[in-house]
Amino acid sequence: MSEYKKDLEKKLTPIQxxxxxxxxxxxxxxxxxxxxxxxxxxxxxxxxxPLFSSIDKFESDCGWPSFTKPLDVKEIVEKLDTTFGMRRTEVRSKTADSHLGHVFPDGPPPLGTRYCINSAALQFIPVDELEEKGYGEYQRLFA
Structure with missing residues (x-):
């Protein structure tokens, strides 16, 4: 069992x-x-x-957070998902092997991708808390 998978029932809400x-x-x-x-x-x-940045977030009218790209593509795993009679691409986090959402080819230019991600799979770190929460290296994105 991954170190991340221990005691999840105690750490996460039911929807998470x-x-x-x-x-x-x-x-x-x-x-x-x-x-x-x-x-x-x-x-x-x-x-x-870290998975996504607000800089790459856009309003897609789908009702979930949507991003044009991940912060580090090496932390994202894409898998074919054929559930519910659909053919789509599931997005998972590599390290924790968590289901995040799906990626679709209908995003804005120039990449054309829409990472449609469940809020329940994410924690938001505001730019003014990056340093204190150990993510100071990402402040450069917002300079």
């Missing part, structure tokens, strides 16, 4: 557990970060590893 460990999906437009516009980074709720 369902999304990250059981490939669940939270309701659109009724989740913590779908319309958050504050500057900062989004980290994996389980491992704390």
């Amino acid at each position: 557990l369902e999304v990250t460990q059981n490939n669940g999906t939270e309701p659109p437009f009724k989740n913590e970060y779908w319309n958050l516009t504050d500057p900062g980074i989004y980290v994996d709720i389980i491992s704390g590893i």
